[in-house]
Amino acid sequence: MAELQTDIRYLKGIGEKKAQAFQKLGVFTLRDLLSFFPRRYEDRSVYKPIALTQDGESVCVRAMVADTPRLSRIRRGLELVKFRIVDESGMADVTYFNQSYRKDGIHKGETYVFYGKIEGSGVRRGMVNPVCEREDAEGGVTGRIVPVYRLCAGLNQRNVLQGVRQGLDACGEQLPEILPEAVRRQEQLCPARYAYENIHFPADFQALEIARRRLIFEELFVLACALGKMRGERVREQGIRLKPVELERFWETLPFSPTGAQRRAVDEALSDLYSGSVMNRLVQGDVGSGKTLVAAALIWAAWQNGLCSAFMAPTEILAQQHYTTLSGFLAPFGVRIRKLTGSTGAKEKREIKAALAAGEVDLVIGTHALFSADVEYGNLGLVITDEQHRFGVGQRSALIGKGQRPHVLVMSATPIPRTLALILYGDLDVSILDEMPPGRQKVDTFAVNESYRARLNGFIRKLASEGRQIFVVCPMVEENDELPQELKSAEEHAKALQEAFPELRVACVHGKMKPKEKDAVMAAFVAGETDVLVSTTVIEVGVDVPNAALMVVENAERFGLSQLHQLRGRVGRGRHKSWCILVSDAEGDEVRARLDILCKTGDGFKIAEEDLRLRGPGDFFGSRQSGLPEMHVADLGADAQILQRAQQAALKLLADDPALARPENRPLRERVDQLFQRGAEKISEAEL
Ligand code: ADP
Ligand code: MG
Secondary structure (H helix, E strand, C coil): CCCCCCEHHHCCCCCHHHHHHHHHCCCCEHHHHHCCCCCEEEECCCECCHHHCCCCCEEEEEEEECCCCEEEEEECCEEEEEEEEECCCCEEEEEEECCCCHHHHCCCCCEEEEEEEEECCHHHCEEECCEEEEHHHCCCCCCCEEEECCCCCCCCHHHHHHHHHHHHHHHHHHCCCCCCHHHHHHHCCCCHHHHHHHHHCCCCHHHHHHHHHHHHHHHHHHHHHHHHHHHHHHHCCECCCCCCCCCHHHHCCCCCCCCHHHHHHHHHHHHHHCCCECCEEEEEECCCCCHHHHHHHHHHHHHHCCCEEEEECCCHHHHHHHHHHHHHHHHHHCCCEEEECCCCCHHHHHHHHHHHHCCCCCEEEECHHHHCCCCCCCCEEEEEEECHHHCCHHHHHHHHCCCCCCEEEEEECCCCCHHHHHHHCCCCEEEEECCCCCCCCCCEEEEECHHHHHHHHHHHHHHHHCCCEEEEECCCCCCCCCCCCCCCCHHHHHHHHHHHCCCCCEEEECCCCCHHHHHHHHHHHHCCCCCEEEECHHHHCCCCCCCEEEEEECCHHHCCHHHHHHHHCCCCCCCCCCEEEEECCCCCHHHHHHHHHHHHCCCHHHHHHHHHHHHHHHHHHCHHHHCCCCCCCCCCCCCHHHHHHHHHHHHHHHHHCCCCCCHHHHHHHHHHHHHHHHHHHHHHHHHC
16 A cells, blocks of 8 residues: 555656656655645636637637648658647647657547647637647646646656656545644644645645645744744753843943944843843844944953853954954953964964963954864853854854853844744844944945946946955856856956956956965955955955945846845945946846846845845755755745744744644654754755
8 A cells, every 4th residue: 555655666657767757856755746746837727619719828629630630741850740620619720849649649530628829810720739638538637727847857747747646546645634723723724635636736726725825834834833843942951141241331432322223132132141041143134234243242241251252254354354343342341352263373273272271262253263173162151153154054053062052143144034034043033233323325236238348347447546446246157057158257357357457456266266365365455455356256245345436246147136235235335435336238127127126225124025025035045055944835935924824823832832742743743853854954965
């Protein structure tokens, strides 16, 4: 007997070859196959008399074949099979290209159902390559709403469709009901069996909607339960309880007053630190919103409590910048600050390590070097990681493992819509810096095409002659990528620019360089020793070059909106008027519409929302970055309302049964645990 975990080879028509093709799509077992949902649907449920069909419409007609199909070879590699069909209302000509088997498969005088697009009208009416089914086989691929699946080489729609049909018949009844009865009733969701049947083979569009709603809810509910359970386990972890500090004494020393949002974020984090449980908090804020100051305030609080803080940056150059900035905020108090990176000399490294172990350092700022195995901390109380998405979850936990459960603050400059953040960072509490420090200037943004090149070069020349610096960003080019010719590689573009501007100092930095080389080029740019820096997105993260006044992005269509917004945030950080020019020759309204959003708004959260809407969460986060399981039906952007309901239902259930230990919650618990496992695989993969 077939069970859900039975291999798909069990099914008729699926042998070794097809099974391997299915595996490429992630389908191994019958359960996988049933969860392999259609990408879209074709409405083949509408029949029309031939005479009533319209040019361009896709429709089913039931008609008799009026003459014997004729095969003709137009030239090598092009064969046609043609015949005429008739019903009571009219006639049409059917043509198949390169499907010579149709000649013998379709018989004069018999009636078939054809589904396809009607071309022409009147006596010129025809169909090209329609789906065809004998009248008595009707209901297989015509006469209904037909699912369309994602395919790979070695599989066609019929293979998948027939596999799913067999799978549903064999073990549809075994699909476990993982939603608790109460939730299902409250949300008015259909049973699992119905949902799986109708997501694949919807009886009609209403049934499809009912099925979809249930499956989306289910998926988000499982995700919310998984994250909620994880958070629940965390919250109970005991942490170092800090004694309250008088933060005003810190704020008073600043040359400016903190924004309301900065105060709020610090207060939220402080209440974690005073709570006796471990802090796991994400501070999210657009570029320039002043995250560093939030970190400084908390480091100050930890220092007042005699605890050491570790601040981890993704690159050497950022570590250096943070060292400078944080020293400015904290050194006047006598906070002992050190910097530890890969390039720290051996002798100094030994000395810093000894000081850390002895508890003689209050703040250490560095890169990955901070959590190498031989670094010990005497009194680590707070770990802060900047630009969170650059670090894998594993790296974060390596550092956390260093002390006795230090508090953790993660800072991210990738704005995420609030509802989404709540669920995505279910394992973290979230503070949002939704207010910019005063006096920040708008970066004027324009989207242009190649015809603008000469003017753009003139603009670069003018700004450089005024002493400003210029960023030029090209898309990352992977070696194995098959890319269109016109794509600019950073190195070649740098060469071209140097030729165009012999009087300027053009430098290039890209991902294939060694970290040391990269840092050297970046440092020269920061120091003002080069005028134009051409790079791949390695500069995406928070480098501060106040003198940079222009950001040019080549092939802008290749970037996500949030990414472009991040890039734009590299300029306009000083007192100079700044610009961002997005160069793209890509045709199409969609590209224009996307780039237009950037030209119109500077609000990172708004842009993130649009980005999410346009690209879907998979691309938005990149599975590497989020470590989140891939969603099958749910669209984290579009299904925000269901997401919220699922989140609420999950929290309610977890409040009742935090470990999902009750017998009736067992099927759910299994799914939740599976999600973790898959998630974990993904994370470790991303970290390689
Ligand atoms: P990000 O959030 O991108 O990391 P930073 O922490 O680098 O932003 O801050 C950006 C700039 O704004 C810095 O030059 C910082 O000194 C300044 N800044 C931060 N907070 C304030 C404030 N409350 N008032 C004025 N300037 C501020
Ligand atoms: Mg920053």
